[in-house]
């Protein structure tokens with residue numbers, strides 16, 4: 066042992082048994098004096114071990130270290146200035162939560178601490194079962210049970226105290242004060258550091274906290290030492306205090322205390338069992354339900370179900386309004402040009418900007434509602450409970466319950482998810498959580514599923530399909546997390562306290578601000594990244610344009626026209642029409658006076674229009690209906706009745722008109738559509754996007770992807786939503802939001818359900834958007850992890866999609 070004298074300070078709440086323990090430890094070798102300058106009694110004694118004397122000081126009993134009373138100030142100053150080698154905090158084990166408040170403050174002060182759980186006899190009598198080992202792991206301090214009056218545990222206590230004293234190890238539990246308080250601490254802390262405002266013996270985080278709590282003693286010290294900067298500092302502190310008060314509705318000092326109690330409550334909920342229920346506060350009563358071993362998880366699942374339900378049902382009407390709004394805007398802009406006029410600017414605005422950005426903004430109501438619900442759950446204190454009950458499950462995959470909230474947030478957006486990992490102290494847990502978080506299918510992927518699933522799956526399979534996609538993401542995340550934790554980030558999951566802050570009625574302002582903060586990221590993304598990318602992708606899809614189509618396509622066009630004209634002139638001659646040309650025009654366009662064509666011809670044309678009207682109405686009414694359904698049969702009956710009336714009115718013309726509508730015109734329309742497809746395909750192949758597509762085709766073909774998917778896939782890297790917008794642009798249908806039925810029909814022609822599934826699978830797993838890349842870079846403070854994540858996930862997506870497509874094709 067070295068020559069330095071060891072000295073031990075005893076702290077504890079009044080009546081915790083401190084003096085009793087002190088007497089047990091020091092026996093008769095003690096003397097009483099006063100602390101210098103104040104009339105607070107100071108007792109000092111000596112404890113001998115292995116022939117060496119150890120000085121023990123009995124500090125005044127206090128409940129807290131806030132320095133509002135003389136005793137508190139004496140205790141705190143003594144610990145900071147005299148730097149005892151170890152502080153033995155005497156805790157009344159029969160009143161654990163209240164007594165640990167002082168302990169937590171000692172931890173925060175950075176003192177080396179050993180806890181004496183005194184009065185364990187009383188605790189036992191009252192029916193408390195304390196898991197000392199667990200609590201000691203959670204709090205990262207030695208805990209020794211003692212019975213002061215009988216001298217039990219004294220030797221063990223002193224052994225541990227000496228061990229800590231000699232190792233010089235300080236307590237290192239960090240309480241996380243929640244997003245807003247932490248933000249204020251960080252801000253004040255940064256200001257302190259940047260101006261070199263330090264106080265001997267205190268760490269910056271602690272000073273920042275005390276300033277926010279308006280601790281008189283620290284204020285005095287700061288005023289004396291920081292001189293010129295003090296005013297600036299106080300202005301900053303005041304503005305942070307105002308911000309917190311507005312947002313959270315309480316004085317920051319109370320908020321800090323609440324969080325400390327939350328930390329203790331979390332630790333005790335894990336380590337303390339009572340045989341006789343002794344719950345009193347409202348928070349305790351609510352916790353009895355919300356974190357109940359049986360009810361906890363079902364309640365959580367129901368709440369989550371309600372959140373998703375709220376997001377989609379309440380979100381539906383505003384989505385329709387936004388959709389209609391963008392539709393109107395597109396039409397209004399198109400209306401500025403003459404009908405049918407070709408204009409690059411019009412195409413840019415309508416097909417590029419409105420289709421791209423509008424297709425994304427439409428999901429704003431969903432996103433805002435999801436964030437609103439999450440803000441309410443977070444601010445009320447429920448989220449901490451959700452993490453608490455998921456803790457055990459998370460341990461099974463090698464993660465901690467604290468990883469649960471970030472992963473949950475990932476269903477909204479990966480960016481807040483990655484930011485929320487800050488509460489995870491263990492670096493390995495944190496990195497694992499960050500790396501797998503994009504697999505929680507984010508809100509931006511929803512438009513992709515919402516477009517594809519209804520195109521390929523029958524109504525009754527749509528819900529299960531969406532569910533399957535989400536579950537696949539979760540399963541891969543779980544497997545990946547387990548692999549990462551057992552291969553790369555090895556090591557036991559360190560136990561730590563899951564804070565259970567008291568329940569709290571969320572303030573309207575706080576909830577709205579939290580919702581807005583996250584929703585704003587989404588909006589800003591639509592206005593910046595997505596707008597820019599949509600324009601670029603529109604340009605590379607639109608240019609260069611071919612001047613003419615190849616011979617074969619032109620010949621086909623001519624032959625389609627010829628065949629049609631032949632049929633029409635046959636009808637014309639049987640109707641004895643003077644001009645076949647104007648007859649054809651009237652037949653196709655309408656609106657032209659048919660009087661000059663003769664009575665029979667105008668009768669025929671009128672009949673054709675009526676039949677077309679009836680058929681259009683029928684297909685509108687039966688849109689999305691099954692053929693066996695009674696509504697469908699009803700519509701069919703109605704159609705036949707209308708047609709029958711027409712036939713009766715003019716049997717001779719009706720037959721010819723029906724043949725024209727159902728055979729000649731229908732065949733013609735079909736051939737023209739297929740020709741337009743060929744032309745569009747040629748135009749696309751000619752554009753830059755098409756050329757990129759053919760370059761990447763060999764790589765994409767094994768996954769079942771064609772070249773049209775290349776630029777949407779590339780666009781998805783900028784933001785997942787871009788995929789839908791760009792697919793619309795590629796398929797040149799003008800509208801590209803998720804409701805665009807024509808786009809869905811075109812997709813049906815191009816892909817099988819297996820391919821559609823593979824598209825969704827690939828987009829689910831492959832690298833997250835560029836904004837996630839940036840935030841991972843910032844949060845891990847390295848370039849390595851964002852790259853590992855981007856390439857790792859894309860590689861994984863490629864391999865898994867390859868397997869699914871190849872195996873699926875074999876089975877099909």
Ligand code: GDP
Pocket residue numbers: 077078079080081082083084085086126183184185186187211212213214215
């Ligand atoms: P202090 O205020 O922290 O100094 O507490 P004291 O040492 O004065 O003790 C307060 C009361 O608790 C006294 O009546 C002690 O006899 C009693 N006491 C102290 N330790 C124990 C213990 O371990 N078990 C029981 N049952 N009583 C204790």
Ligand code: MG
Pocket residue numbers: 083084085126
């Ligand atoms: Mg005493």
